[in-house]
Amino acid sequence: MAREKYGTLPRQDLMAPAIAYAKDGFILDQGDAASFASNAAWLAKDPAAAAIFLKPDGKPYGAGERLVQPDLAASLATISEKGTDAFYKGAIADAIVKASGAKGGILAKADFEQYAVRELKPVSCTYRGYEIVSSPPPSSGGVIICEILNVLEGYPLSYLGAGSAETVHVMVEAMRHAYVDRNSALGDPDFVDNPVSKLLDKGYANDIRDKIDPFRAGVSQDLMPKGFGESKETTHYSIIDNDGNAVAVTYTLNGSFGAGVVADGTGILLNNEMDDFTQKPGVPNLYGLVQGEANAIQPRKTPLSSMSPTIVTKDGKPFMVIGSPGGSRIITITLEAIANVIDHGMNIQEAIDAPRIHHQWLPDTVYVEPFGLSPDTEKLLAGMGYHLDLADSTWGQAAGILVGGKSLAEIEKGGGARYNGAIDSRAKSGEALGY
Numbered sequence: 001m002a003r004e005k006y007g008t009l010p011r012q013d014l015m016a017p018a019i020a021y022a023k024d025g026f027i028l029d030q031g032d033a034a035s036f037a038s039n040a041a042w043l044a045k046d047p048a049a050a051a052i053f054l055k056p057d058g059k060p061y062g063a064g065e066r067l068v069q070p071d072l073a074a075s076l077a078t079i080s081e082k083g084t085d086a087f088y089k090g091a092i093a094d095a096i097v098k099a100s101g102a103k104g105g106i107l108a109k110a111d112f113e114q115y116a117v118r119e120l121k122p123v124s125c126t127y128r129g130y131e132i133v134s135s136p137p138p139s140s141g142g143v144i145i146c147e148i149l150n151v152l153e154g155y156p157l158s159y160l161g162a163g164s165a166e167t168v169h170v171m172v173e174a175m176r177h178a179y180v181d182r183n184s185a186l187g188d189p190d191f192v193d194n195p196v197s198k199l200l201d202k203g204y205a206n207d208i209r210d211k212i213d214p215f216r217a218g219v220s221q222d223l224m225p226k227g228f229g230e231s232k233e234t235t236h237y238s239i240i241d242n243d244g245n246a247v248a249v250t251y252t253l254n255g256s257f258g259a260g261v262v263a264d265g266t267g268i269l270l271n272n273e274m275d276d277f278t279q280k281p282g283v284p285n286l287y288g289l290v291q292g293e294a295n296a297i298q299p300r301k302t303p304l305s306s307m308s309p310t311i312v313t314k315d316g317k318p319f320m321v322i323g324s325p326g327g328s329r330i331i332t333i334t335l336e337a338i339a340n341v342i343d344h345g346m347n348i349q350e351a352i353d354a355p356r357i358h359h360q361w362l363p364d365t366v367y368v369e370p371f372g373l374s375p376d377t378e379k380l381l382a383g384m385g386y387h388l389d390l391a392d393s394t395w396g397q398a399a400g401i402l403v404g405g406k407s408l409a410e411i412e413k414g415g416g417a418r419y420n421g422a423i424d425s426r427a428k429s430g431e432a433l434g435y
């Protein structure tokens with residue numbers, strides 16, 4: 001639908017490179033190999049998945065080895081030739097329904113036949129003179145990024161400094177308040193009357209700031225869901241073309257390799273997206289999110305996502321394109337990259353690579369990447385009442401573009417490169433390319 005409405009190339013041309021990568025294979029990078037290694041035991045449980053993603057001896061593919069996916073090439077070639085009905089109404093849908101049924105799943109042919117794309121107006125807000133344009137519900141990403149930015153706009157982040165205890169304090173409190181709203185008030189807009197305008201109101205951000213004690217950590221248990229009066233391994237890529245059209249895309253199977261099940265003969269992995277719903281109020285999902293009724297499972301409803309493909313504009317022109325995988329942390333990954341560029345003057349690569357922090361209301365914990373905070377900052381935050389989880393591994397794989405220079409300073413000076421791409425250096429996988 002995006003191609004038909006906004007694209008310039010025929011479907012066959014756009015799909016040809018993906019078909020070739022599936023048919024002829026591609027050489028795995030260290031980041032790809034690490035992902036196969038950590039999911040090998042899980043993939044071994046499904047013979048169709050193991051036949052593709054593990055070597056004949058059952059071992060995972062290593063860096064430098066070639067991954068070939070002939071069934072996927074055939075599925076993509078059929079879609080390329082016949083169009084979307086070949087996926088939603090043909091043999092591919094039959095194979096996926098069969099694979100789901102074989103494992104006790106409840107996917108039906110009608111789920112595919114009745115699927116229709118919804119084109120939704122993006123969520124937007126302003127932040128220090130920039131406009132943020134991001135994903136609307138059923139993703140929570142855009143709303144929650146904007147809610148957090150609205151709160152942060154009232155603090156002099158640039159003066160407080162990146163990674164200082166005061167900056168981390170106000171960021172975590174903004175995240176805490178916004179995630180309680182995310183986890184209790186938002187859901188599929190066809191089912192839930194999302195209080196978007198209330199959550200994006202600058203006055204509401206002011207009310208949140210009034211509740212933030214400048215010297216003490218908040219307590220999540222004291223911050224229970226409010227009534228708003230409403231009824232009760234992911235991939236991100238950022239692109240700008242020669243004409244300045246910007247696209248931010250986040251695509252997900254939910255967990256790494258989704259359900260770990262391949263529909264035999266198709267090369268297509270089934271997702272485990274049901275986990276993005278509230279399976280039971282109060283019970284954490286894969287990403288530790290504790291959510292409410294607004295995101296309860298219902299037929300034909302879409303689960304609430306955190307995906308945050310985002311375009312930041314300045315004076316109506318693209319300034320930054322950004323997004324990431326990372327489950328519930330996608331929102332804070334994207335937000336921190338934006339603040340690192342706008343508030344802390346980092347270049348696009350530094351903004352993406354800078355260590356991350358994350359808070360999602362519950363558990364009442366500040367997650368900190370390795371070397372994310374200095375020891376004295378950790379002590380200051382602990383003294384304010386924060387529980388810090390000093391993680392031993394990183395999260396996310398952001399991909400971004402800055403227009404007109406590598407950093408705000410270079411853009412303001414003028415004469416910087418037209419497009420400046422950066423891919424997260426956390427995992428060696430993915431690239432920033434220009435054509």
Ligand code: DON
Pocket residue numbers: 233234252253254255256273276304305306307324325326327328330
């Ligand atoms: O839509 C969501 O929020 C999740 N399904 C995203 C999962 C994800 O990013 C996994 N990758 N790390």
